[in-house]
Amino acid sequence: MLKGIAVSQGIGLGRVMLLEEQGLPLTASGGREPVAERQRFRQAVEAFCQSTASQVEQLRRSAGDEDAFILESHIQMARDPILLEEVEALIGEGACAGQALEQVCQRYIEIFSSSHDELTRLRAADIRDMRSSLRCLLAGAQEVSLRNVPKGTVLVTKELSPSVMSGIDGENVVGIVTETGGMSSHSSILARALGIPTVCGVQGAVALLKAGCFVIVDGSRGEVLCSPAQRVIEDYYHRREEFLSHRSQVKKYKNRETRAASGEVFSLTGNISLPSGAAGAVAAGAEGVGLFRTEYLFMNRAVPPDEAEQTAAYTLALEGAGGRPVTIRTLDAGGDKDVPCLDLPKEENPFLGQRGIRWCLAHRELFLIQLRALLRAGVGRALRVMFPMVSTLEELRQAKALLGEAAAQLKAQGIAVEKPLPVGVMIETPAAAWTAESLAQEADFFSIGTNDLTSYIMACDRSNAQVAGMCSPLQPGVLRCLGHVIASARGAGIPVTICGEAAADPRMIPLLMAFGITGFSVSPGAVLQVRKIISDWSLADAQALASQVLAAGTLPETAALSGA
Ligand code: PEP
Ligand code: MG
Numbered sequence: 001m002l003k004g005i006a007v008s009q010g011i012g013l014g015r016v017m018l019l020e021e022q023g024l025p026l027t028a029s030g031g032r033e034p035v036a037e038r039q040r041f042r043q044a045v046e047a048f049c050q051s052t053a054s055q056v057e058q059l060r061r062s063a064g065d066e067d068a069f070i071l072e073s074h075i076q077m078a079r080d081p082i083l084l085e086e087v088e089a090l091i092g093e094g095a096c097a098g099q100a101l102e103q104v105c106q107r108y109i110e111i112f113s114s115s116h117d118e119l120t121r122l123r124a125a126d127i128r129d130m131r132s133s134l135r136c137l138l139a140g141a142q143e144v145s146l147r148n149v150p151k152g153t154v155l156v157t158k159e160l161s162p163s164v165m166s167g168i169d170g171e172n173v174v175g176i177v178t179e180t181g182g183m184s185s186h187s188s189i190l191a192r193a194l195g196i197p198t199v200c201g202v203q204g205a206v207a208l209l210k211a212g213c214f215v216i217v218d219g220s221r222g223e224v225l226c227s228p229a230q231r232v233i234e235d236y237y238h239r240r241e242e243f244l245s246h247r248s249q250v251k252k253y254k255n256r257e258t259r260a261a262s263g264e265v266f267s268l269t270g271n272i273s274l275p276s277g278a279a280g281a282v283a284a285g286a287e288g289v290g291l292f293r294t295e296y297l298f299m300n301r302a303v304p305p306d307e308a309e310q311t312a313a314y315t316l317a318l319e320g321a322g323g324r325p326v327t328i329r330t331l332d333a334g335g336d337k338d339v340p341c342l343d344l345p346k347e348e349n350p351f352l353g354q355r356g357i358r359w360c361l362a363h364r365e366l367f368l369i370q371l372r373a374l375l376r377a378g379v380g381r382a383l384r385v386m387f388p389m390v391s392t393l394e395e396l397r398q399a400k401a402l403l404g405e406a407a408a409q410l411k412a413q414g415i416a417v418e419k420p421l422p423v424g425v426m427i428e429t430p431a432a433a434w435t436a437e438s439l440a441q442e443a444d445f446f447s448i449g450t451n452d453l454t455s456y457i458m459a460c461d462r463s464n465a466q467v468a469g470m471c472s473p474l475q476p477g478v479l480r481c482l483g484h485v486i487a488s489a490r491g492a493g494i495p496v497t498i499c500g501e502a503a504a505d506p507r508m509i510p511l512l513m514a515f516g517i518t519g520f521s522v523s524p525g526a527v528l529q530v531r532k533i534i535s536d537w538s539l540a541d542a543q544a545l546a547s548q549v550l551a552a553g554t555l556p557e558t559a560a561l562s563g564a
Helices: 034-062 065-078 081-092 097-113 118-139 162-166 186-194 230-251 277-283 294-298 307-320 357-362 364-378 393-412 430-434 436-442 450-458 476-492 509-515 524-536 539-551 555-561
Strands: 005-008 011-018 153-157 173-178 198-200 214-218 223-226 265-272 289-293 326-329 383-387 423-427 445-448 496-498 519-522
Touching (some): 034 081, 065 162, 081 097, 097 118, 118 162, 162 186, 186 198, 214 230, 265 524, 277 307, 294 307, 307 364, 357 364, 364 383, 423 436, 430 450, 445 476, 476 496, 476 539, 476 555
Parallel strands (some): 173 198, 289 326, 445 496
Antiparallel strands (some): 011 214
């Protein structure tokens, strides 16, 4: 069995088709007049833009606007005046169009590939893709087309470009395995939109999987099984049926409001860890982003991102969400999240140490950089900021004061900051929960982080298997606390959402509805399922269930009542 990254859920069973790397060898066509060569290049660019525009239209019909936008960006790239100018300058110096294109694209690929930012690195693949199409046009060759592949094809390739991906026949291609790419690469976003089970990052896939061999692609677990036994095949056919029937049930919830059976409307947003995730969350049916875990921007690098890089990252998330609200959580380092570039102190009890807002308040200069970046990105956009691991009112006040200071610093530099950003508090500590009334007087919204809150209420480290069974949001002590927090927020008239994993737990959803939650934020893959569950409950039924559950005294009882 080969392992990779599960980027598009589902199970595909079929035969391997190895896809050659795209692109033609460059043959120099020396001796041409620069004027004629420029003309040839412009014609190729025009032909590329026209054929890409028609692919965009096809994709808009099969996958929707957000995904078509990915391919549309290739047209903008090809028409980029700087890139065109650079290629034409080289042609003017005597290079043929193909060589000039190669040289300019290669330079951009190298620059983008060395970026710290994942999204910028992924743009290198877009340039490679555009270059490969333009090469074909300049050479008068046909591009790779996947329109007429045999039924039951599993594509196996090193890297799959969005333009080739957009031409895929979703009926006949039942699975995709690539050696490169990741959750947020454009091809993966397209694979999800087309519903093709896909596993990326499978090392050595092209050498290990032979053309024509029968494989199972498990896009939910990130596994590829080669020449499996008949018994295994039957088991996977069965699992595929179950998956398809479930998916067709929830698919119809994609472009709907999130509404209970009795008519109440809830917000339903996605949780993301990278700026590029915002567009993916919206494509998965989310109404915006409810939790952007910004600490991931600080990981896997030697120095923290500066103000400009952070501003660009937050802007990207906001733009990816297409005007929908995006809630960005300030840095939550510490606990189980080590961020080497911050040189966090070694603590005996990191979960009880200087994590989240505590660390930020103790490192004002770094915190101010993030706050300034948020304020800059928020101009004219629906950005909401929230603070993690708050446990006292003083912390909220200090964090808000620093946000004010960051705004004043920007103003002093002549940088516009329109109006104060809405400020929220994550309710993750028992202290925050039991002072919710006073926090609610000074916050614009609450977001309940049940992962930490449950663990702190139960005094259970959730990574410790000995106590994992106790660490459940269905514990009577946790449920009562949730009820109190939600009632406090509602009493103060502020929205209260939930962004911990409990938000997607079918047993918790009716209870939270009954307590008065105003919204849910879940991982993008769970959005439609959560919308369906909400729509299955009337508020009266949810309240009846909640009063029974609250009367129960033990976890086995609450779990049994709520359908465990
Ligand atoms: C939580 O604690 O529930 C939460 C959403 O934050 P994180 O999982 O990032 O700690
Ligand atoms: Mg947390």
